[in-house]
Amino acid sequence: MEPCHDALIVGTGIAGLRAAVELIPRWNVALVSKVFPTRSHSGAAQGGISAALGNEEEDHWEWHMFDTVKGSDFLADQDAVEIMARDAPRAIIELEHMGVPFSRNEKGLIAQRAFGGHTSQWGRAPVKRACYASDRTGRVILDTLYEQCLKGNVLFYSEYMVLDLIIDAGQCVGVWVLDIKSGEVHRIWAKAVLVATGGAGRIFRTTSNCSGNTGDGMAFTFRAGIPLEDMEFVQFHPTGLRSVGILISEAARGEGGVLRNDLGERFMVRYAPNIMDLAPRDITSRAILTEIKEGRGIRGEHYVHLDLTALGPEKIEERLWEVASFAKRYAGVDPSKEPIPVEPTCHYFMGGIPTDSDGRVLGDGEKGVLPGLFAAGECACVSVHGANRLGCNSLLDLVVFGRRAGRAIDEWLKGLKALSFPFKGKPRNPERFSKMCASRGSERLAQLRFELQAAMMEHCSVFRTRKGLLKVADLLDEIQRRFSKIQLGRRPGRFDLEIVEALELDSMLHVARAVVASALAREESRGAHFREDYPERDDSRFLKHSLVFLNGGEIKVAWKPVRITRFEPSERSY
Amino acid sequence: MRVRLEVYRFDPVSDKAPRFHIYELETKPWERVLDCLNRIRWEQDPSLSFRSSCGHGACGADAMRINGFCTLACQKLVKEYEDGIIRVEPLPNFRVIKDLVVDLEPFFQKIQYVKPYLMPDKDQPERERLQSAEQRMKFDEAIRCILCACCTAACPVMERSSDFLGPAALLRAFRYLFDSRDNAFLERMALLDNPLGIWGCKAYGECTKVCPKDIDVRKCLGSIKRKLFETKRKETT
Numbered sequence: 002m003e004p005c006h007d008a009l010i011v012g013t014g015i016a017g018l019r020a021a022v023e024l025i026p027r028w029n030v031a032l033v034s035k036v037f038p039t040r041s042h043s044g045a046a047q048g049g050i051s052a053a054l055g056n057e058e059e060d061h062w063e064w065h066m067f068d069t070v071k072g073s074d075f076l077a078d079q080d081a082v083e084i085m086a087r088d089a090p091r092a093i094i095e096l097e098h099m100g101v102p103f104s105r106n107e108k109g110l111i112a113q114r115a116f117g118g119h120t121s122q123w124g125r126a127p128v129k130r131a132c133y134a135s136d137r138t139g140r141v142i143l144d145t146l147y148e149q150c151l152k153g154n155v156l157f158y159s160e161y162m163v164l165d166l167i168i169d170a171g172q173c174v175g176v177w178v179l180d181i182k183s184g185e186v187h188r189i190w191a192k193a194v195l196v197a198t199g200g201a202g203r204i205f206r207t208t209s210n211c212s213g214n215t216g217d218g219m220a221f222t223f224r225a226g227i228p229l230e231d232m233e234f235v236q237f238h239p240t241g242l243r244s245v246g247i248l249i250s251e252a253a254r255g256e257g258g259v260l261r262n263d264l265g266e267r268f269m270v271r272y273a274p275n276i277m278d279l280a281p282r283d284i285t286s287r288a289i290l291t292e293i294k295e296g297r298g299i300r301g302e303h304y305v306h307l308d309l310t311a312l313g314p315e316k317i318e319e320r321l322w323e324v325a326s327f328a329k330r331y332a333g334v335d336p337s338k339e340p341i342p343v344e345p346t347c348h349y350f351m352g353g354i355p356t357d358s359d360g361r362v363l364g365d366g367e368k369g370v371l372p373g374l375f376a377a378g379e380c381a382c383v384s385v386h387g388a389n390r391l392g393c394n395s396l397l398d399l400v401v402f403g404r405r406a407g408r409a410i411d412e413w414l415k416g417l418k419a420l421s422f423p424f425k426g427k428p429r430n431p432e433r434f435s436k437m438c439a440s441r442g443s444e445r446l447a448q449l450r451f452e453l454q455a456a457m458m459e460h461c462s463v464f465r466t467r468k469g470l471l472k473v474a475d476l477l478d479e480i481q482r483r484f485s486k487i488q489l490g491r492r493p494g495r496f497d498l499e500i501v502e503a504l505e506l507d508s509m510l511h512v513a514r515a516v517v518a519s520a521l522a523r524e525e526s527r528g529a530h531f532r533e534d535y536p537e538r539d540d541s542r543f544l545k546h547s548l549v550f551l552n553g554g555e556i557k558v559a560w561k562p563v564r565i566t567r568f569e570p571s572e573r574s575y
Numbered sequence: 576m577r578v579r580l581e582v583y584r585f586d587p588v589s590d591k592a593p594r595f596h597i598y599e600l601e602t603k604p605w606e607r608v609l610d611c612l613n614r615i616r617w618e619q620d621p622s623l624s625f626r627s628s629c630g631h632g633a634c635g636a637d638a639m640r641i642n643g644f645c646t647l648a649c650q651k652l653v654k655e656y657e658d659g660i661i662r663v664e665p666l667p668n669f670r671v672i673k674d675l676v677v678d679l680e681p682f683f684q685k686i687q688y689v690k691p692y693l694m695p696d697k698d699q700p701e702r703e704r705l706q707s708a709e710q711r712m713k714f715d716e717a718i719r720c721i722l723c724a725c726c727t728a729a730c731p732v733m734e735r736s737s738d739f740l741g742p743a744a745l746l747r748a749f750r751y752l753f754d755s756r757d758n759a760f761l762e763r764m765a766l767l768d769n770p771l772g773i774w775g776c777k778a779y780g781e782c783t784k785v786c787p788k789d790i791d792v793r794k795c796l797g798s799i800k801r802k803l804f805e806t807k808r809k810e811t812t
Contacts, residue, residue: 100693447617496624
């Protein structure tokens with residue numbers, strides 16, 4: 002008997018768990034993840050979650066909405082941003098009620114601190130909007146939601162990898178999974194499937210992302226004919242720990258840390274005269290790389306300094322414990338005494354699977370909902386982040402739209418007439434999977450992956466040109482061809498990491514091709530997408546979302562309008 | 576720097592007994608042991624199995640025993656092993672699934688047993704519950720826990736009695752017992768007040784020694800004992 006569930010959630014990060022909490026009381030819910038739930042990458046989020054609670058100083062959801070829209074370089078859909086900014090205070094209080102141990106201020110309220118791009122008075126001055134739990138905000142939210150799921154006795158399929166969606170007569174009815182522990186392939190049937198698989202930072206050589214962030218969810222929906230939206234917008238976090246890419250939270254600058262070049266200059270003064278080190282991430286990453294390009298990296302090398310020495314050891318111990326421990330362990334630096342060596346690191350995908358504001362997947366990218374299929378979190382594109390996400394808006398996105406997706410699934414299940422799952426016969430492994438496992442060529446997986454990551458890093462990261470993008474597009478085609486001659490030639494064994502990584506490489510190839518195709522098509526610079534050959538924003542041609550389709554192996558790019566409700570696009574300076 | 580990794584290999588389905596396989600690697604001193612294990616898979620032997628995820632001690636997936644010490648492979652750097660010999664084994668006190676992968680089901684069942692969620696008063700305020708910074712700091716250390724299971728694997732009591740709740744589950748209980756917003760003290764106490772619960776802890780302190788997040792687990796467990804002891808003394812007087 003193959004397992005059947007009302008709702009099947011793919012991914013056990015904060016978006017997936019939040020949706021599950023919404024569904025637990027009424028429905029048979031199960032979650033699938035490549036890892037054990039608490040290993041999900043939401044747990045690595047450090048700095049905070051944004052909401053205009055006003056616990057420290059005056060703040061309003063309208064200011065939060067404005068900052069998010071401006072931060073997005075006016076590409077976010079403003080109706081969706083409004084939903085998020087308005088709902089944020091409620092969402093934070095709800096998390097507190099569930100038990101999230103937020104840090105507290107002297108009044109006993111949830112403490113808040115400054116963060117990049119969070120301002121009062123429509124951009125005039127920094128405002129304290131980031132709610133936090135030391136620098137392990139993602140960890141405690143993930144733990145709390147996981148524990149709520151334990152309380153509800155939810156079923157977890159831990160260490161299962163989804164191979165493909167099962168779509169029957171235009172409706173999603175389940176997934177194919179590889180049980181990593183046994184090496185066996187199964188089908189899991191469900192009346193609703195939520196894709197909450199996170200990002201794909203691993204397609205770049207330097208990333209803050211965990212090893213499993215290979216874009217599997219984006220890839221299996223893409224393969225099912227569903228487009229991906231705004232994939233050219235990939236965020237590089239300004240402060241990754243030098244060479245390893247480990248995240249050093251923006252909270253370090255929110256608490257007063259500053260960036261310095263080889264001359265000891267606080268160079269952000271030149272790039273964002275008003276808010277300096279609290280500029281949004283796209284601007285700060287470009288500033289760092291410009292300093293490095295112009296020879297002002299530390300000792301001429303590929304990094305700058307993040308200086309926290311003015312904060313004092315107590316503040317660092319209390320509010321930046323994790324960050325300090327990473328710097329000590331992986332760079333041998335005590336941040337209370339010496340600056341931390343940092344360089345930009347691939348961090349976040351603004352784009353993803355197009356959804357409406359209730360997590361329903363838009364099968365055609367625009368209006369048509371694909372019945373039974375939902376998406377939320379980093380793998381989805383609502384779009385609230387547009388061309389550049391502000392810090393702390395990702396955790397907020399997860400809890401706001403994770404919950405809304407849960408509610409939409411509840412509604413869908415309530416309205417559903419009896420559904421009989423289509424294939425009751427003995428399943429055959431999906432062809433793509435069998436073919437891949439049977440491949441007895443000479444190409445080595447690790448080599449192909451290395452080439453992909455290096456090419457994406459060189460030509461498709463912070464600075465892009467048509468020439469470079471065409472080069473990487475050719476390289477990806479070549480890697481795709483070589484991938485079909487990969488050296489495997491066996492059925493998956495027990496805990497067979499090579500098979501898992503081969504599947505992941507397939508996902509990475511799909512995502513990388515989508516990123517490059519969209520980046521080539523967008524001949525302007527906006528947010529995190531910077532084209533050296535088109536350095537200006539061009540609203541007349543490109544104030545629109547890209548949609549990239551996979552059509553019989555070929556990639557096609559289309560466009561759809563941005564929804565503008567309150568704030569007309571204007572010049573973006575800080 | 577040349578290192579010699581002696582890696583535990585065992586597939587209980589096909590192997591009669593575990594063995595150690597020797598791999599030699601040329602490494603940089605700042606490479607993590609996790610990097611070495613990955614390079615073994617990518618360059619020499621794809622059949623090796625282990626768990627990992629974040630790679631920087633934020634998720635707890637790659638807990639294993641390295642030169643006799645329960646730790647995270649991503650937190651140990653090659654330069655810490657001066658003689659270049661690194662012996663890698665699965666966490667003790669757990670059943671081996673394959674190579675360095677152990678069965679953590681019993682571990683998570685014990686976490687679930689301690690009711691690891693807030694049980695507050697029924698009346699919920701409209702805004703956040705108030706909690707002073709001092710009240711919040713009481714359990715600050717405990718929320719660093721990433722459930723890697725190093726403490727539980729290293730616990731000498733656990734070795735003798737696999738039914739003992741173990742330090743990680745008790746630490747999770749501590750986190751809620753000392754949260755001023757929680758109102759289920761008696762219910763929680765009933766779960767812990769027995770020889771396989773908090774009184775199983777003999778304060779060996781191995782948990783504190785191995786914790787990759789520098790949590791003084793022994794001290795936290797000591798606080799539970801004191802709290803239970805004082806509550807019971809009040810009841811009897």
